[in-house]
Amino acid sequence: xxxxxxxxxxxxxxxxxxxxxxxxxxxxxxxxxxxxxxxxxxxxxxxxxxxxxxxxxxxxxxxxxxxxxxxxxxxxxxxxxxxxxxxxxxxxxxxxxxxxxxxxxxxxxxxxxxxxxxxxxxxxxxxxxxxxxxxxxxxxxxxxxxxxxxxxxxxxxxxxxxxxxxxxxxxxxxxxxxxxxxxxxxxxxxxxxxxxxxxxxxxxxxxxxxxxxxxxxxxxxxxxxxxxxxxxxxxxxxxxxxxxxxxxxxxxxxxxxxxxxxxxxxxxxxxxxxxxxxxxxxxxxxxxxxxxxxxxxxxxxxxxxx
Amino acid sequence: xxxxxxxxxxxxxxxxxxxxxxxxxxxxxxxxxxxxxxxxxxxxxxxxxxxxxxxxxxxxxxxxxxxxxxxxxxxxxxxxxxxxxxxxxxxxxxxxxxxxxxxxxxxxxxxxxxxxxxxxxxxxxxxxxxxxxxxxxxxxxxxxxxxxxxxxxxxxxxxxxxxxxxxxxxxxxxxxxxxxxxxxxxxxxxxxxxxxxxxxxxxxxxxxxxxxxxxxxxxxxxxxxxxxxxxxxxxxxxxxxxxxxxxxxxxxx
Numbered sequence: 001x002x003x004x005x006x007x008x009x010x011x012x013x014x015x016x017x018x019x020x021x022x023x024x025x026x027x028x029x030x031x032x033x034x035x036x037x038x039x040x041x042x043x044x045x046x047x048x049x050x051x052x053x054x055x056x057x058x059x060x061x062x063x064x065x066x067x068x069x070x071x072x073x074x075x076x077x078x079x080x081x082x083x084x085x086x087x088x089x090x091x092x093x094x095x096x097x098x099x100x101x102x103x104x105x106x107x108x109x110x111x112x113x114x115x116x117x118x119x120x121x122x123x124x125x126x127x128x129x130x131x132x133x134x135x136x137x138x139x140x141x142x143x144x145x146x147x148x149x150x151x152x153x154x155x156x157x158x159x160x161x162x163x164x165x166x167x168x169x170x171x172x173x174x175x176x177x178x179x180x181x182x183x184x185x186x187x188x189x190x191x192x193x194x195x196x197x198x199x200x201x202x203x204x205x206x207x208x209x210x211x212x213x214x215x216x217x218x219x220x221x222x223x224x225x226x227x228x229x230x231x232x233x234x235x236x237x238x239x240x241x242x243x244x245x246x247x248x249x250x251x252x253x254x255x256x257x258x259x260x261x262x263x264x265x266x267x268x269x270x271x272x273x274x275x276x277x278x279x280x281x282x283x284x285x286x287x288x289x290x291x292x293x294x295x296x297x298x299x300x301x302x303x304x305x306x
Numbered sequence: 307x308x309x310x311x312x313x314x315x316x317x318x319x320x321x322x323x324x325x326x327x328x329x330x331x332x333x334x335x336x337x338x339x340x341x342x343x344x345x346x347x348x349x350x351x352x353x354x355x356x357x358x359x360x361x362x363x364x365x366x367x368x369x370x371x372x373x374x375x376x377x378x379x380x381x382x383x384x385x386x387x388x389x390x391x392x393x394x395x396x397x398x399x400x401x402x403x404x405x406x407x408x409x410x411x412x413x414x415x416x417x418x419x420x421x422x423x424x425x426x427x428x429x430x431x432x433x434x435x436x437x438x439x440x441x442x443x444x445x446x447x448x449x450x451x452x453x454x455x456x457x458x459x460x461x462x463x464x465x466x467x468x469x470x471x472x473x474x475x476x477x478x479x480x481x482x483x484x485x486x487x488x489x490x491x492x493x494x495x496x497x498x499x500x501x502x503x504x505x506x507x508x509x510x511x512x513x514x515x516x517x518x519x520x521x522x523x524x525x526x527x528x529x530x531x532x533x534x535x536x537x538x539x540x541x542x543x544x545x546x547x548x549x550x551x552x553x554x555x556x557x558x559x
Binding site for chain 2: 049052053054056073074075077078080082084086088089090091092093097100101102103104105106107108109147
């Protein structure tokens, strides 16, 4: 796939000496949804700010659509849309006014039909003449997205777009993002919600302490690092795990009613059949069994811990 | 040049003015009326003429300059400081706009406001005293030049200021004394020789003197000197703004 963003050996050191980004190299492919995960202060927003021209890198190179973000900044900026983390909009301006302002700022002629389409898609059309100060927090987030989309960007950065919004709005936003992908827009998403990345991303990047720890296809990552858990509920509570079962590294719940077995789905032999046989040999009667796939959240927590 | 961006910035700034039209226009008009009552009528009645011009008429150019300078600085500094304060400057920084586009948009809007106020004050003054402007073309041109120049200066203050206190510091502590000591209400020639010499270091003296010349064909200094001084100051401000954007001084992290 052809990269639309190429980052090479990018470093950012603030005046106080804090190193926000350390030798970052990364390529974002055209038309993909890339989710950048990381805890607070990991460097996600700094990275986005440098690509979109708000901050300046200390060293390294960033290219968008083969143009350098410093030397050809006007060209790179014209194709980038940014939904910032902070809801910073002129509070006394109307919804329509602020969206039209963004379109003009990015060098686009007024296009009422296009802007109407965006506002309708984001359920903002009815509120077009309302002042920003009169809107709810979720509505203000929608306005930020409308502003970012107003100039028909090829690359869209969403910096924590669903932070603090309700489940319904979050799902609406996922649908909007999926529709944008269908239109060929490249989307880079930073989020705290692993569920979000799990639902909509094609590739996942994990950043912590200014370093990229991992970049992987989401499906591959889930398979590669995903482990499954088998919960075995027994009829009679156990005091201890019998010696014959120690090789399975089982965990016994405090009430003695649940045995937990962790296994790797990628192995030819998971050991489940043998375990069930050994349980039968030990005369342990089963009440129920349940399997659970480890989530992206578990994977993320493990990577960041390492 | 990004014409749509210039238009967007200009209209956005002007719409902010229209939202507060009453306070934007009413405050300078009331101030002017007060100055006329105090200086024109109360004190002015004790002064016959200055350089053959009645005192009430003599102070009109100074009063216009007083308001225009303050309005130009305040409008332009606030226009760029406020987006910095609430974070909307990031949209400007991430947009494909050049420094020139930003200057034309913001300074154009701020200068439009202060020029309109200048004209409004002239009209208000005309209600109190008869005005006969000898060089109307030069008067309009010089007023426009002054608006643009001091909007540029205000823009620098807005870019530089870290907080509202700093934003008010320069207009209150530097500009106001310079304007009051710059011959708004008197002729420099009325001062003792030492203060006359000292006044020559006050740049506002040249502005008021030049502007007064366009009204009465009478001035403390040649109009050409006033013009050169104003254009030089505008050029210096432009260089500083371009430098601040180029080096991202107090703009980008």
